[in-house]
Amino acid sequence: QVQLVESGGGVVQPERSLRLSCAASGFSFSNYAMHWVRQAPGKGLEWVAFISYDRSKEYYADSVKGRFTISRDNSQKTLYLQMNSLRLEDTAVYYCAKASGFDIQNWGQGTQVSVSS
């Protein structure tokens, strides 16, 4: 079955960087687009970024554009989110999600990112 396992979260100071990973299994990773979505404490879901199956398309939310970069390694079946210049408001659980077109099909279990001085 589809498994998405995020890692790389933690506590980081403002303006520092962090890279999240999402290891995929149970499906043909190279054939599917992927999203990153986050959820701040006690808040709703916020879309962060999208990457197409072949890396030809990348889209970002305005709130992270220029600071975050989504990427993928199809040979390693892994999705990444490079987060630079982190802000207090980036504190959230970050989920990776498998997509069909733009539709989310499956969610990972999430990894916590806390930005704090």
Add this chain to the structure above:
Amino acid sequence: QSALTQPASVSASPGQSITISCIGTNSDIGDSKSVCWHQQFPGKAPKVIIYEVNKRPSGVSYRFSASKSGNTASLSISGLLPEDEAEYFCSSSTTSNSLVFGGGTKVTVL
């Protein structure tokens, strides 16, 4: 991109039916085939219960159904059960190549 509009909460007794609305614009729901609904229990990851406006993934109960009319999507739950108590989020692709979520609706089974 503004969030889609959902009621903050809906409550009903076991066995009853409820409908949750999700109001968007011509730039998202009104122009999208990629409207989904997600169920989330406290402290857990979301789960997709509806995709492509009205399709149910394998394993999701037939009691969940959905539709779209104009700029509004709707999720219906029939024969409400205690285990349906959760938060429900809608999502839609947008004409600006992004994804937008609703603010979430907490469903309480009385």
